[in-house]
Amino acid sequence: MQWKLDKDRPICPQLTEIVCVAIANGTLETGQKLMSVREIALQAGVNPNTVQKALENLERLGIIYSVRGSGSFVSDDKSVAKNTLERIISERTAEYFAQMKALGLDSNEIKNYVEEWNENE
Amino acid sequence: MQWKLDKDRPICPQLTEIVCVAIANGTLETGQKLMSVREIALQAGVNPNTVQKALENLERLGIIYSVRGSGSFVSDDKSVAKNTLERIISERTAEYFAQMKALGLDSNEIKNYVEEWNENE
Amino acid sequence: MQWKLDKDRPICPQLTEIVCVAIANGTLETGQKLMSVREIALQAGVNPNTVQKALENLERLGIIYSVRGSGSFVSDDKSVAKNTLERIISERTAEYFAQMKALGLDSNEIKNYVEEWNENE
Amino acid sequence: MQWKLDKDRPICPQLTEIVCVAIANGTLETGQKLMSVREIALQAGVNPNTVQKALENLERLGIIYSVRGSGSFVSDDKSVAKNTLERIISERTAEYFAQMKALGLDSNEIKNYVEEWNENE
DNA sequence: GTGGTCTAGACCACC
DNA sequence: GTGGTCTAGACCACG
Numbered sequence: 360m361q362w363k364l365d366k367d368r369p370i371c372p373q374l375t376e377i378v379c380v381a382i383a384n385g386t387l388e389t390g391q392k393l394m395s396v397r398e399i400a401l402q403a404g405v406n407p408n409t410v411q412k413a414l415e416n417l418e419r420l421g422i423i424y425s426v427r428g429s430g431s432f433v434s435d436d437k438s439v440a441k442n443t444l445e446r447i448i449s450e451r452t453a454e455y456f457a458q459m460k461a462l463g464l465d466s467n468e469i470k471n472y473v474e475e476w477n478e479n480e
Numbered sequence: 481m482q483w484k485l486d487k488d489r490p491i492c493p494q495l496t497e498i499v500c501v502a503i504a505n506g507t508l509e510t511g512q513k514l515m516s517v518r519e520i521a522l523q524a525g526v527n528p529n530t531v532q533k534a535l536e537n538l539e540r541l542g543i544i545y546s547v548r549g550s551g552s553f554v555s556d557d558k559s560v561a562k563n564t565l566e567r568i569i570s571e572r573t574a575e576y577f578a579q580m581k582a583l584g585l586d587s588n589e590i591k592n593y594v595e596e597w598n599e600n601e
Numbered sequence: 602m603q604w605k606l607d608k609d610r611p612i613c614p615q616l617t618e619i620v621c622v623a624i625a626n627g628t629l630e631t632g633q634k635l636m637s638v639r640e641i642a643l644q645a646g647v648n649p650n651t652v653q654k655a656l657e658n659l660e661r662l663g664i665i666y667s668v669r670g671s672g673s674f675v676s677d678d679k680s681v682a683k684n685t686l687e688r689i690i691s692e693r694t695a696e697y698f699a700q701m702k703a704l705g706l707d708s709n710e711i712k713n714y715v716e717e718w719n720e721n722e
Numbered sequence: 723m724q725w726k727l728d729k730d731r732p733i734c735p736q737l738t739e740i741v742c743v744a745i746a747n748g749t750l751e752t753g754q755k756l757m758s759v760r761e762i763a764l765q766a767g768v769n770p771n772t773v774q775k776a777l778e779n780l781e782r783l784g785i786i787y788s789v790r791g792s793g794s795f796v797s798d799d800k801s802v803a804k805n806t807l808e809r810i811i812s813e814r815t816a817e818y819f820a821q822m823k824a825l826g827l828d829s830n831e832i833k834n835y836v837e838e839w840n841e842n843e
Numbered sequence: 844g845t846g847g848t849c850t851a852g853a854c855c856a857c858c
Numbered sequence: 859g860t861g862g863t864c865t866a867g868a869c870c871a872c873g
Binding site for chain 5: 530
């Protein structure tokens with residue numbers, strides 16, 4: 360589990376997403392204990408408070424649960440994480456399309472642009 | 481010329497982009513006078529200071545020029561606007577790909593996702 | 602609007618509740634602007650971050666909305682605040698009853714105890 | 723003797739209270755031996771350290787006494803347990819009233835609310 | 844050692 | 859001036 364962060368975007372939601380991805384793809388299993396807040400903060404090179412906030416988000420969503428004094432654990436129901444992830448992907452794509460259209464491209468042009476982008480990579 | 485703003489994103493760069501698009505696609509022609517700061521602010525429903533800052537950006541980039549007491553005008557060379565627009569499109573697409581990959585999709589999955597999105601719209 | 606805080610309980614939820622009460626009882630009206638984060642922090646004698654967190658909670662619940670650079674405002678629909686308030690009252694009462702029963706009192710004893718308490722006040 | 727715990731509140735004081743209640747209502751008699759720390763921990767499903775700390779509290783209050791190597795026993799004077807219990811009940815009720823008033827209810831409304839609650843149960 | 848809460852103070856973009 | 863985000867570091871109760 361690696362904490363690859365994009366410094367141009369808010370860190371907190373990125374942490375949230377990374378955990379969601381890890382749960383969705385099986386890197387983190389049901390009931391598994393996450394690293395401690397402090398440990399994540401150390402590995403990711405960010406402030407423990409930022410990590411704390413991200414875990415609070417995940418707990419509020421029901422994706423993990425925290426036990427005082429013992430740590431945070433992956434919730435029994437992984438579907439919430441998966442749904443959240445899909446929702447995020449969908450939202451981001453919607454935003455992307457909205458922005459591209461605001462920049463003057465129509466649906467086909469966007470599709471073509473994405474395909475070209477894919478080839479040049 | 482309409483000022484369709486996404487309230488979830490910073491206003492100022494959106495205004496900048498809208499003018500770029502208008503110039504690139506011919507809605508605004510070389511030498512044409514833009515609406516006044518106040519008028520734009522009124523139509524777009526935003527703070528005049530924000531409009532002012534957006535126009536300053538455009539002038540700094542050489543996309544428009546301001547004549548004291550008479551207003552702002554589209555620069556003679558529309559290529560700057562076009563290049564700026566392309567650069568923005570490219571940057572946004574790069575960001576989109578980076579985010580989707582962070583969310584666990586590979587290049588092909590992104591391409592397919594975009595195509596499906598296109599169809600369902 | 603006064604910020605009377607019980608120092609034996611977490612401050613953040615107390616702030617949340619105070620705003621809910623103010624909205625529910627009409628001290629704060631629909632669309633009305635709240636004091637700034639910094640001002641509330643000053644008046645209440647707490648840290649601005651704590652206030653910020655409380656307002657984030659309220660925004661997440663749809664009770665207020667924040668406009669970047671201009672402040673926080675009471676949401677159009679005051680019913681959410683009222684419902685939230687009722688829910689809190691109900692939850693607290695449920696907790697109180699559960700605790701009293703764990704302490705060996707039955708429903709009638711609790712009722713009598715509350716009535717006596719009322720008289721002696 | 724059952725260890726019914728509310729997971730939303732600190733475990734340690736709950737254990738303390740349960741023993742107080744058991745002594746006050748006669749489930750535990752003067753001089754009677756309590757279960758061992760390990761046994762209580764097992765039955766209650768909590769950490770033995772937590773049980774140990776709760777028993778230390780009770781001993782400090784004079785409600786039980788420990789004999790090295792043989793266990794903990796109910797103190798000769800049960801009145802301390804009873805008084806402690808009453809004090810806790812009183813404190814909780816005071817807290818409850820304070821919170822309800824902070825939530826906008828006056829004494830009469832609280833009384834009525836409690837009575838209705840009683841009926842609907 | 845753990846999470847939970849709070850304080851203090853900084854920086855940013857936006858209005 | 860505003861809210862939004864982050865850092866730094868402290869204290870507490872719980873396990």
